[in-house]
Amino acid sequence: MDAGSASEPRTITPAGDDAVLPFQVLGLDVRGRAIQMGPALSTLLDRHDYPLPVSKLLGEAVVLTVLLGSSLKFDGQFILQTQTDGPVDMLVVDYRTPGDLRAYARFDEERLAALEAEGTPDPADLLGKGILAMTVDQGTHTSRYQGIVSLDGSSLEDVAHTYFEQSEQIPTTVRLAVAEMMTREDGGVAHSWRAGGVMVQFLPQSEEEERHRDLPGGDAPGGAEADEEDADDRWVEAQSLISTVEDHELIDPDVTTERLLYRLFHERGVRVFEPSRVQDKCSCSRERIEGVLRSFTAEEIEQSIEDGRIAVTCEFCGLAYDFNPAEFAN
Structure with missing residues (x-):
């Protein structure tokens, strides 16, 4: 503004x-x-x-x-x-x-x-x-x-x-x-x-x-309590x-x-x-997914291989990533 x-x-x-x-x-x-x-x-x-x-x-x-x-x-x-x-x-x-x-x-x-x-x-x-x-x-x-x-x-x-x-x-x-x-x-x-x-x-x-809390009630008689609008009513x-x-x-x-x-x-x-x-805008990236795969054990990497590759598809945006299993060999 x-x-x-x-x-x-x-x-x-x-x-x-x-x-x-x-x-x-x-x-x-x-x-x-x-x-x-x-x-x-x-x-x-x-x-x-x-x-x-x-x-x-x-x-x-x-x-x-x-x-x-x-x-x-x-x-x-x-x-x-x-x-x-x-x-x-x-x-x-x-x-x-x-x-x-x-x-x-x-x-x-x-x-x-x-x-x-x-x-x-x-x-x-x-x-x-x-x-x-x-x-x-x-x-x-x-x-x-x-x-x-x-x-x-x-x-x-x-x-x-x-x-x-x-x-x-x-x-x-x-x-x-x-x-x-x-x-x-x-x-x-x-x-x-x-x-x-x-x-x-x-x-x-x-x-x-807070700014207006203590303002008097205008024409209210002396000693009379101000008739304030109840907060719950608002x-x-x-x-x-x-x-x-x-x-x-x-x-x-x-x-x-x-x-x-x-x-x-x-x-x-x-x-x-x-x-x-x-x-x-999805936050997925090849680098992020590669980082996750590098945290996998050798057994988990083996279980992720299909037809000689590791394929990962982002469930949010549908983008597919392809990896060579050799990249994650210990």
């Missing part, structure tokens, strides 16, 4: 698709982040050609990871991973600052087909029971932080609420939406994915509240406003992130900040 001179209005770069937009609502003592995803999400999901329910579930996990990972104030990595007994027994989304994303889902085709035969599966049914781990990695010379919450038939939105309640103790509400889009293009039908999300957190000890109002957001508003390209935030909070005064981009 360009501040400009004292006489000039501030100019803000529109967020557009695949950009996280931080915002603050001083009147409610809340802050948050919002995003609409388009091309980056389509690339992530179409690469694997997952069944529709799996793609939608992974899309929700991607949006949630972006909303959480984009809050990192340092160079690092945020990883969201599920391990469950459901048809989709693993989701992994990896966010690396300043905005590199990769994602992967593992599922049981037979169990998924059986669930689809009964109707459109609910995300909670796809996940089943297990755990969701959120890991913050600041690099080689620092300790990892990991928060773990149970998955017991709840949606990813509900799990996020539980995570912040247990691990961060910050009142938080999250809305996520993912949709498969079909549009007419050059006489045919073009397929794409869109998603959106908004996360709001309540900060009752914000600088703005949070209830913020939650109520977020609950009015419909899925189509989160994904509609005609309802930009800025427009959505204005619709929600204009009466309370919403301030947005410079957006940050996210992109589909």
Whole structure:
């Protein structure tokens, strides 16, 4: 955001698709982040050609990871991973600052087909029971932080609420939406994915509240107590406003992130900040994989050989790497 001179209005770069937009609502003592995803999400999901329910579930996990990972104030990595007994027994989304994303889902085709035969599966049914781990990695010379919450038939939105309640103790509400889009293009039908999300957190000890805490109540009679708005009432109002957001508003390209935030909070005064981009970018490399292979024992190397070569395919991006076993001879 360009501040400009004292006489000039501030100019803000529109967020557009695949950009996280931080915002603050001083009147409610809340802050948050919002995003609409388009091309980056389509690339992530179409690469694997997952069944529709799996793609939608992974899309929700991607949006949630972006909303959480984009809050990192340092160079690092945020990883969201599920391990469950459901048809989709693993989701992994990896966010690396300043905005590199990769994602992967593992599922049981037979169990998924059986669930689809009964109707459109609910995300909670796809996940089943297990755990969701959120890991913050600041690099080689620092300790990892990991928060773990149970998955017991709840949606990813509900799990996020539980995570912040247990691990961060910050009142938080999250809305996520993912949709498969079909549009007419050059006489045919073009397929794409869109998603959106908004996360709001309540900060009752914000600088703005501290600044105005001791102001008198104006025309109140002497000795009368000021009639202050209860902090919980502000949070209830913020939650109520977020609950009015419909899925189509989160994904509609005609309802930009800025427009959505204005619709929600204009009466309370919403301030947005410079957006940050996210992109589909895997962190795999030949050097990284070679380093892993060099940590293998001779027996493990032998077990990895097929047709005289060692072939490794990245589960995230699908890139294949080929190695000569002789490179790892002891």
